Amino acid sequence: MAESTITARISVSSNPEQSWEFPVLHGSEGPDAIDVTKLYKTTGMFTHDPGFLSTSSCESRITFIDGEKGILRHRGYSIEDLAEHSDYLEVCYLLLYGELPDAKEKAWFVKEITYHTLVHEQLEFMFRGFPRRSHPMAILVGAVASLSAFYHDSLDIHDEKERDLAAKRMIAKMPTLTAMAYKYSIGQPFVFPQNALDFSSNFLNMMFSVPAEPYKVNPVMARAIDKLLILHADHEQNASTSTVRLASSSGANPFACLGAGISCLWGPAHGGANQAVIEMLREIEHVDRIPEFITRAKDKDDPFRLMGFGHRVYKNYDPRARVIKKYCDEVLEEIGDQEDNQLLKIAKELEKIALNDDYFVQRKLFPNVDFYSGIIYEAMGIPTALFTPMFALARTVGWVAQWKEMMEDPELRIGRPRQLYTGYPARDYVPIDKR
Numbered sequence: 425m426a427e428s429t430i431t432a433r434i435s436v437s438s439n440p441e442q443s444w445e446f447p448v449l450h451g452s453e454g455p456d457a458i459d460v461t462k463l464y465k466t467t468g469m470f471t472h473d474p475g476f477l478s479t480s481s482c483e484s485r486i487t488f489i490d491g492e493k494g495i496l497r498h499r500g501y502s503i504e505d506l507a508e509h510s511d512y513l514e515v516c517y518l519l520l521y522g523e524l525p526d527a528k529e530k531a532w533f534v535k536e537i538t539y540h541t542l543v544h545e546q547l548e549f550m551f552r553g554f555p556r557r558s559h560p561m562a563i564l565v566g567a568v569a570s571l572s573a574f575y576h577d578s579l580d581i582h583d584e585k586e587r588d589l590a591a592k593r594m595i596a597k598m599p600t601l602t603a604m605a606y607k608y609s610i611g612q613p614f615v616f617p618q619n620a621l622d623f624s625s626n627f628l629n630m631m632f633s634v635p636a637e638p639y640k641v642n643p644v645m646a647r648a649i650d651k652l653l654i655l656h657a658d659h660e661q662n663a664s665t666s667t668v669r670l671a672s673s674s675g676a677n678p679f680a681c682l683g684a685g686i687s688c689l690w691g692p693a694h695g696g697a698n699q700a701v702i703e704m705l706r707e708i709e710h711v712d713r714i715p716e717f718i719t720r721a722k723d724k725d726d727p728f729r730l731m732g733f734g735h736r737v738y739k740n741y742d743p744r745a746r747v748i749k750k751y752c753d754e755v756l757e758e759i760g761d762q763e764d765n766q767l768l769k770i771a772k773e774l775e776k777i778a779l780n781d782d783y784f785v786q787r788k789l790f791p792n793v794d795f796y797s798g799i800i801y802e803a804m805g806i807p808t809a810l811f812t813p814m815f816a817l818a819r820t821v822g823w824v825a826q827w828k829e830m831m832e833d834p835e836l837r838i839g840r841p842r843q844l845y846t847g848y849p850a851r852d853y854v855p856i857d858k859r
Contacts, residue, residue, distance in 0.1 A: 434458075436469075449480075453488050470842040482669065483833075486519060486825055487660045494740035498658060499523070507747040512653040512818075513537060513623050516595055519658055519825040534623075540596035541617035541626065543604075544574040551608045560605035560813045561690045567601045568594075569683030579677045581831055590678040591824045598820045599623070602813045603630035609809070624650040627817075631806070644758040645804055648751040652797055655744040656815055658822025659737075664688040664695070668823045672830050673839040685823045686816045699811040701732035701798035705767045705774075714773055722783055732795025733778055734788065744793035752796040755803050771799045 435443035444466050449457045457480045460471055473479045488497045496503040499518050506515050510524070517525045517533045525533060550570060554563050571593070572579060578590035604614050607630075615630045625641040628649060633639035659665070668685040672678075689695035708717050720728040735742045756768065775791050778784045801811055830836060 434467075451483075454490065464842075470844070472844050476666075476841075481661055481666060481839075482830065484661070484826070484829060485522070486829060487658045487822070489660050489737060491735075491737040492739050494738050494743050496659075496743050503655065503743050504747055507651050507654050507744075510654065511622070511624075512650050512657070515654050515657055516821040519821050520591060520828065536592050537596045537623065538619050540593050541600050541619075543571075543597050543600050547574070547601075547604075548614065551604060554608070556609060556611060558609065560602070560609055560810050561686065561816075563605040563608065564601060564813050564816060565683050565686050565690070567605065568598070568686060569680050571597065571679040572677045575679075581672075581675060581678065584832075587678070587828055587831055591828055594678065594682055594824050595821050598817045599627040600630060602810070602817045603627060605813060606631055606807075606810050622646070622650075624653065642758065644754055648755050648800055648804075651748060651751050652800065652814070653818040655748055655793055656797075656818035658819070658825065662694070663691070664819065665823060665826050668827055669830050670839040672827050673836065675838075678824070678827055681827055682820065682823055685819075689816055689819065690812060695812040695815045697731065697792075697794035698798035698801065698815070699808045701771075701795050702767065702802055702808050702811075704731040705770045708770050710766055711769050711773050714770060714777070718777060718781075730774070730778075730789070732792055732798060733784065733790065735792045738792070740788055741790050742792040745791055745796060748793055748796040748800070749791070752800050755800050759803055765803075767802055768799065771795075771802075 433443050433445050444463075446463065446466075447459045449459050451457070464470055471479070486499065488500075489495065498506060498515065499522055501518070501524070506518075510518075513534050514525060514530060516537075517530065547567060547570070550567065551563065554566075575590070575593060578586045578593060580586045600617055607614050613635060615633050617626050618629055621629055621641065625643075625646040628641050628646055629639060661669075664685040667688040668681050671681040671684040676684075692700065708714060717728065717730070720726045721730045756772075775795070778789060778791055784790070797814075798811065801814065802808075806814065
């Protein structure tokens, strides 16, 4: 980050004659930022920015997004190149350490992750404390946060080696805990991780294998899962990542911070978009009803919206959607003709309409990554209640990378947003008998 000799001059409407100058900061890409660190000290005023939509909360070297141009890069590498040429653990290494690994580094990292996938046996008893009908996210929040009770040798956030160990443990154990949450919810026995399997295949094995019969991981499904993990690995300073950073700023242990991030992700406005896609397809119910819902979507007075189309950040095509469409097609081809699966038929017809209908094309309401990921999970037989845990599993490395970067920042300070108070001014206390 470079500080410009150029300054931003700020004045207020109540006193146009008075103004103050503040330095302008330059990143390597993206908009410049006005440094208002000393705003209150200089002017006695705060900035007011609900949702922090115009506020840079940190300096980061991890992920760059240009929503207008449809760009997503990790450490300078485009998401398209990473999804095409890398696997998830290679992207994890890149996010954590800043560079792509060579063959020796890759082998070391894969082994480190693989041999941390087991979880403490007593965690199994924690699962039994939840009702079987518990939402997997409720279980996951508790399970992840409780890891700090089991792994005392990776809680010192000021020790670089312990930070690194905690990071690898969180990435390694999330697939195991996610699969355990699913198995528990359907009353099946837990399946232990298998060190001979790659990361995504191991996850599918823990999800779908049962002791009663052999299970062979379908490589098409494993490849699609791996690509989805890459596409969801990090997305800059979104709500859950900002939550992890804010929790981390207090010095909380990394497992607790990750639990906070998972809790934030659980919100339907954040991590539930792909689940909303499937719920929308169920509402449409049959392919013959699509024209009715397309008409409703075009009616500005109708509250119905097509879920999985357009994106809050990407004002053009979601770059992740371009990638995952290919793997979505592969999965649908692999499972064969699904005449009895109305949801998949509806999804394919909606995709065709959105890519060709002038209404959607002109407004750039293209299918996004949530649209395709929801279809893939549905086709694989992953229940909708597990869609958000899948998101958490993928995003773990992003949270962990952001946490490590923050812990290593010499300017780290506890987060303390300000407020614009609009309540009562000072009042005299009135005794209860006189109210």
